[in-house]
Amino acid sequence: MPPPWFDEGWTLATARNWVENGQYARLLNNEPISATGMAWNFPVTAPIALSFRIFGFGIWQGRLPNSIFTIFSIFLIYLLAKQMYNEKVGVASLYILLLGFPFPLLYGRQAIGEPAMIFYLLAGYYIFWNFIEKHSILSIGTSMLMWGLALTSKHQTAPFWVLSMLSVILFAGVRRETFIFRTSLYVTLGTLLIWQGMLLFQHLLETGLPLYGSPMKGLIFVTGWVPIWTLRIKAFVLAVAYDFPLILGLMYAFFVEYAKRNVSAEPSFYLRVTYWSLTSSWLLWFITLAMPWARYLYPIAFLGSIYIAILILRLKNNLRFSQIVNLTGDTLRKIHIKADGLLAISCIILISCIGVITLKNSLGFISINNDAEQTAKYLNQSIPTNSLIETYDSELLFLVQRRFHYPPDQVQVELNKRTFLNQAVEVKYNPMFANPDYIVIGPYGAMWKLYDTITVQNDVWELVYETSYYRVYKQISQK
Numbered sequence: 001m002p003p004p005w006f007d008e009g010w011t012l013a014t015a016r017n018w019v020e021n022g023q024y025a026r027l028l029n030n031e032p033i034s035a036t037g038m039a040w041n042f043p044v045t046a047p048i049a050l051s052f053r054i055f056g057f058g059i060w061q062g063r064l065p066n067s068i069f070t071i072f073s074i075f076l077i078y079l080l081a082k083q084m085y086n087e088k089v090g091v092a093s094l095y096i097l098l099l100g101f102p103f104p105l106l107y108g109r110q111a112i113g114e115p116a117m118i119f120y121l122l123a124g125y126y127i128f129w130n131f132i133e134k135h136s137i138l139s140i141g142t143s144m145l146m147w148g149l150a151l152t153s154k155h156q157t158a159p160f161w162v163l164s165m166l167s168v169i170l171f172a173g174v175r176r177e178t179f180i181f182r183t184s185l186y187v188t189l190g191t192l193l194i195w196q197g198m199l200l201f202q203h204l205l206e207t208g209l210p211l212y213g214s215p216m217k218g219l220i221f222v223t224g225w226v227p228i229w230t231l232r233i234k235a236f237v238l239a240v241a242y243d244f245p246l247i248l249g250l251m252y253a254f255f256v257e258y259a260k261r262n263v264s265a266e267p268s269f270y271l272r273v274t275y276w277s278l279t280s281s282w283l284l285w286f287i288t289l290a291m292p293w294a295r296y297l298y299p300i301a302f303l304g305s306i307y308i309a310i311l312i313l314r315l316k317n318n319l320r321f322s323q324i325v326n327l328t329g330d331t332l333r334k335i336h337i338k339a340d341g342l343l344a345i346s347c348i349i350l351i352s353c354i355g356v357i358t359l360k361n362s363l364g365f366i367s368i369n370n371d372a373e374q375t376a377k378y379l380n381q382s383i384p385t386n387s388l389i390e391t392y393d394s395e396l397l398f399l400v401q402r403r404f405h406y407p408p409d410q411v412q413v414e415l416n417k418r419t420f421l422n423q424a425v426e427v428k429y430n431p432m433f434a435n436p437d438y439i440v441i442g443p444y445g446a447m448w449k450l451y452d453t454i455t456v457q458n459d460v461w462e463l464v465y466e467t468s469y470y471r472v473y474k475q476i477s478q479k
Contacts, residue, residue: 002109002110002369003369003370003371003372003395003443003469004059004111004372004394004395004398005110005112006393006394006444007038007039007040007112007113007394008062008110008111008112008394008395009393009394009395009396009397009398010026010035010038010039010394010397011039011040011044011045011048011062011111011112012048012059012062012111012395012398013026013027013039013394013397013398014026014035014039014045015039015045015046015048015049015052015062016049016052016057016398017032018045018049019049019052019053019057023209024042024045024205024206025206025209026038026039026212026397027397027404028212028404028405028406029388029403029404029405029434030403032209033209033210033211033212034206034209034210034211034212034214035206036202036206036211036214036215037212037213037214037215037216037409037412038214038394038409038412040112040113040116040153040154041113041152041153041198041202042152042198042201042202042205043116043117043120043149043150043152043153043198044111044112044113044116044117044153047065047066047069047116048062048065048111050065051064051065057398059373062111062398063109063110063111065111065116066108066109066110066111066112066115066116067108067109067115069108069115069116069118069119070108070109070115070118070119072119072123073108073115073118073119073122073302074094074097074098075094076119076122076123076126077090077093077094077097077122077302077303077305077306078090078091078093078094079126080122080125080126080271080275080306081093081306081309083126083129083268083271084268084271084272084275084306085272085306085310088313089306089309089310089313090309092309092312092313093305093306093308093309095309096305096308096309096312097302097305107295107298108302113153113154114154114295114298114299116149116153117150117153117154117157117299118150118299118302118303120146120147120149120150120153121146121147121150121157121161122303123143123146124143124144124146124147124150124191125143125271125274125275127139127142127143127146128140128143128147128187129267129268129270129271131143131183132180132183132267132270132271133267140183140187143187143191144187144190144191144194145194147161147191147194147195148191148194148195148197148198149198151191151195151198152195152198152199152202156224157299158195159281159285160278160281160282160285161278162188162192163277163278163281164274164275164277164278164281165184165187165188165274166188167273167274167277168180168184168270168273168274169181169184169185169188171265171270171273172184172270175265177265177270180267180270184270212408212409213407213408213409213410213411214409214410216409216410216412216413217410217413218413219412219413222291222413222416222417222420222421223290223291223416224285224289224290224291225289226289226290226291226421227288227289228421231291231292232287232288234292235286235287235288235290235291235292236287238292238294238297239283239286239287239297242294242297242301243283243297243300243301243304245308245311246279246283246300246301246304246305246307246308247283248311249304249306249307249308249309249310249311250276250279250280250283250304250307252307252310252311252314253272253276253307253310254276254280256310257269257272257273257276275303275306276307278303279300279303279304279307282299282300282303283300283304286300291420369468369469371442371467371468371469371470372393372395372396372399372442372469372470373399374467374470375396375440375442375465375467375470375472376396376399376400378465378472379396379400379402379438379440379472380399380400380401380402382465383402383437383438383474384437385402386403387402387403387437387438388402388403388404388405388434388435388436388437388438389402389403389404389405389436389437389438389439389440390404390405390406390431390434390436390438390439390440390451391404391406391439391440391441391442391445392406392407392444392445392448392450392451393440393441393442393443393444393445393470394406394444395442396440396442405433405434405436407429407431407450408429411427411428411429411450414426414427414428415427415448415450419447419448419449427450429450431450431451431454432454436475437474437475438472438473438474438475439451439454439455439461439472439473439475440470440471440472440473441455441470441471441473442469442470443469443470446469455471455473459476460475460476461473461474461475461476462474462476
């Protein structure tokens with residue numbers, strides 16, 4: 001089983017505490033504190049807590065809800081593609097996602113915010129555009145609820161969703177489509193109000209709980225607003241390496257719509273406009289401003305599978321695969337360039353590109369690593385029950401039933417600056433503040449180098465347990 005990620009651990013620990021103690025909170029030295037800033041909001045955490053209540057506590061139980069969300073999201077992609085274009089595009093989109101291009105079946109299994117957000121987002125689009133066609137009041141309310149959940153799940157979604165809705169409002173206004181203009185405007189405003197209501201509910205869940213370094217100051221400047229040219233080059237290279245077929249598909253879809261600009265618009269046109277605006281703006285943000293992390297491409301790749309399907313079907317040009325291969329062979333053999341031959345060659349290149357990207361990513365994510373569980377077993381069985389453990393590997397907070405201490409949330413911003421922006425910042429945190437009995441350094445503690453200057457003090461700390469990814473140190477004075 002792939003090891004838990006950094007934000008997975010905080011969310012799993014919060015969901016477990018919610019089930020066991022009835023509080024939406026993290027535990028710091030067995031005292032409840034606010035989970036804001038590290039754990040995902042309730043639209044993500046509540047399904048995980050429900051899974052724990054039904055199936056018990058464990059990593060697969062925590063990941064089960066998002067796996068279900070991903071399955072439903074794939075089906076929604078099919079429905080939306082069919083509604084926007086035709087059934088062939090829907091089926092092709094389905095195959096692209098099921099084959100794993102390039103992230104859906106890899107990121108979609110983790111207990112993170114994106115899978116739930118994508119499901120809520122797609123459900124909102126599908127339900128709303130059904131309302132546009134059928135005028136159901138129930139549909140309009142449900143779509144606003146779904147979109148509110150999406151924005152609450154991951155705030156990063158908000159600017160792209162708002163832009164997508166503004167594009168519909170703009171086009172409907174220009175074309176004098178009064179019903180679509182008014183409805184889209186009211187739904188946009190209604191969704192934003194529901195979103196704020198959900199954020200208020202999130203705050204009420206944590207009423208009375210002390211904050212621990214949240215809200216984090218400057219977080220956006222180490223994640224979502226980083227106009228540094230070296231990072232922009234990395235982001236562009238990453239986008240091309242992983243999403244080149246999507247970039248081509250978005251360009252093709254734009255020119256197809258532009259060619260039909262004088263044709264009278266149907267509801268499906270506005271769905272295509274809003275969906276294209278959502279996907280393209282998200283991709284543009286990644287290239288121009290975001291930290292160049294592959295994970296930030298995951299929602300874009302998932303949503304954009306429709307545009308890859310459109311491009312493949314256009315290049316395929318209604319030919320069977322055997323005909324495409326024969327045309328490619330004839331074109332290359334005779335060096336006689338025809339339109340059909342060029343399309344066939346392009347189709348083969350595009351499919352090969354998708355295959356290489358999928359294989360590369362799959363090999364990178366297929367890992368069997370139970371070091372976290374082994375380390376948790378050692379800590380649960382081999383150290384005193386009243387021990388205090390210092391760590392910044394959040395999965396242990398979920399797996400180990402002991403007291404824990406960890407840095408305030410603001411430290412995360414300083415560590416990001418030091419690790420990813422190469423800034424010489426001082427991390428103002430003393431790991432010895434709480435006088436821990438043990439320090440555990442896992443993959444993330446090692447990456448942040450938060451405890452390096454402490455554990456090298458051999459006269460104070462003794463290495464008592466080690467795996468490939470985890471090291472457990474015991475304070476010698478506590479022996």
